[in-house]
Amino acid sequence: MAYRALTEQEAVEYVKGLPGLFTEGAELTSREIGDGNLNLVFDIQEPATGKKVIVKQALPFARVVGESWPLTIDRARIESEALRIQHKYVPDLVPEVYHFDQELALTVMENVGDHVIMRKGLIEGKRYPLFPKQIGRFLAQTLFYTSDLGAHPYDKKALVGTFINPELCKITEDLVFTDPYENAPTNDFNPLIRKEVEAIWNNKPLKLEIAKLKFDFLTRAEALLHGDLHTGSIFITESSLKAIDPEFAYYGPIGFDIGAVIANLLLNYAGQHGLQNDQGERDSYREYLLETVEDVWNEFVSQFVQLWHKQAKERSAHVEGLWQSYVKRLIQDTAGYAGCKILRRVIGLAGVADLNAIADAEKRAEAERLALAIGEALILGRNDIEESTDITDIVRNVTARYYQEATTV
């Protein structure tokens, strides 16, 4: 079937035509629940049995703040392939793909509609004690087994080819690594923080470090990344986690995925300035977030290193001292990428609700200034980082200085 966007009813007919999902006479409901900016997402259910699937179809354009530009539907192939690979290593943490249709750019997959978007949960002040173990395992398993450590050299190289993803990488290259650090038309920030944003545009050491991180993003094919692992790509309940939407998947530096998780925890941390008025509650929730940052890294690294010792087929992986030096670079990359991802969410095209939900513009500006200070400190301080508490110490110090200055002004 040649590509065309499906209606709710056509989506039903489509899944009925697939073997093994629903019986022939099934009565199905269909509801399009996507935001229509990038993809159609049909929530299809069979009330009689409670059985349900998601049908996700890529649209041949992206629409952001009114603008619309063409965007390859090949990203549906990338996403379904990435989901399949990730599902192989962490089946409980990734929706199962039942069917992929290349021409329609359409994936039929497990419906995880009983989960909520983690970003929403964090904004509501929810705590997810299992999250570090879950995401740490997701990161360790998916990144290890697709890297030169865990994959056969031929398989790894074939996967690099499968996941060449130029258009979506370009979005990251522009919106994460370039536009926010100059006066670019795509930027979209709170006018009240113009002074701080201009200071970043003029901060030469910072821009140099970001350019280095960008070149690593462009060149370092370490593992199959999710590529966009923010808290909006994580569906969660108290007991379960599902990482979704790997449209940006490609072979890149491992620290980029871990940094995305940490950045989004810290964006919420900064947002607490305006999301939570009770100082005691705010401090307690921030403490929870910082512990989570530490635990995410610690869980990742302990599982990753265990895999390294037990599963690495690459002979040179076992050379004495290599894993320590590798892991040290990883945490430094992680901090650097986390910093870029924080800055871009404040300055660049795509904001986050953790900040945007703060109704009062001045209060929001204060939270955004804190986020900028944290992002900058992570990027500039990353080469001294060796363990997760070095990351949270940076955040604590920036925060202390921030409130001190606010008091003394």
Place this chain on the structure above:
Amino acid sequence: MAYRALTEQEAVEYVKGLPGLFTEGAELTSREIGDGNLNLVFDIQEPATGKKVIVKQALPFARVVGESWPLTIDRARIESEALRIQHKYVPDLVPEVYHFDQELALTVMENVGDHVIMRKGLIEGKRYPLFPKQIGRFLAQTLFYTSDLGAHPYDKKALVGTFINPELCKITEDLVFTDPYENAPTNDFNPLIRKEVEAIWNNKPLKLEIAKLKFDFLTRAEALLHGDLHTGSIFITESSLKAIDPEFAYYGPIGFDIGAVIANLLLNYAGQHGLQNDQGERDSYREYLLETVEDVWNEFVSQFVQLWHKQAKERSAHVEGLWQSYVKRLIQDTAGYAGCKILRRVIGLAGVADLNAIADAEKRAEAERLALAIGEALILGRNDIEESTDITDIVRNVTARYYQEATTV
């Protein structure tokens, strides 16, 4: 036509069937001049006009020291594609490809038979004053324009896919970065240097640095490399240079190609110990080789940086300080990869005539020990290198120490 190895006569028929090369009634001679271990190489000439071409056909196996193993003929596609791209940027320095036949794994190309293999020239003590400018330009142009600096991001990523070259990369991974540093069955070294080789197998800091360089080789897709740029892949006359045989081409770290050139100059430098008995001549030729090492880097870097300033389309390339930091890492990579390539030629499967031509085993062992000491010093000392004289200083110091110790023993 399904794949089969051609005879001399069939090669003639083949080129006669191609448009634009020879006239219909042309009388052609054909001579197979390859060594038969990897490829058939037919030197086809038309005596009446002096017109000539090379027909190179990949064999579906590799034969080394009696052993034969299957090897993908896809390498012929890689080679012809790489030649075409390189020819686009430095047409005078790369043979022109007239025709490629995927099924026969066969390339018809410019015949550069009036050139000699540079390794042979160096062994004979020839000097090539234009060489640094030529190879510096080859390196700067081909590496810059295929990197994220000089290529459109979509084009670069497409090229990464075109040049996925797992089987030939695996040969490098094993024979350059792994086997020589452990007691592997592929190793093939002079029994007289067993003590020094075992010292390398037990040198943990050295093995750690080599493993890091290997992981960079596995992951850092910086530019389209020639991939095997030793002095046997360089055809030369006093006025002309042609870089041939890019079967190992893939996207990797830029320093790997530059390091290959420098390694092979230094292998000849070490070989002079046995190749040249007159000490004055030897010292003078070595001085020439070290100047050449410096000039190769200096020519490369000055052209590369000039291209960076004038031609880099990548916006972030122009961030203050980036090119300096990039170039500093490049020379350190260059030294590291040069070191690995020196060590592997002494210890590993494939030796070089610069050393193997020394008939006396003890004399050859002495030259090999010097080569090992140079390779090791480059790898371990690379992080302090900032300019080309830092490389040659390392070589000079190792050499001085070497002859001093030889005298005092």
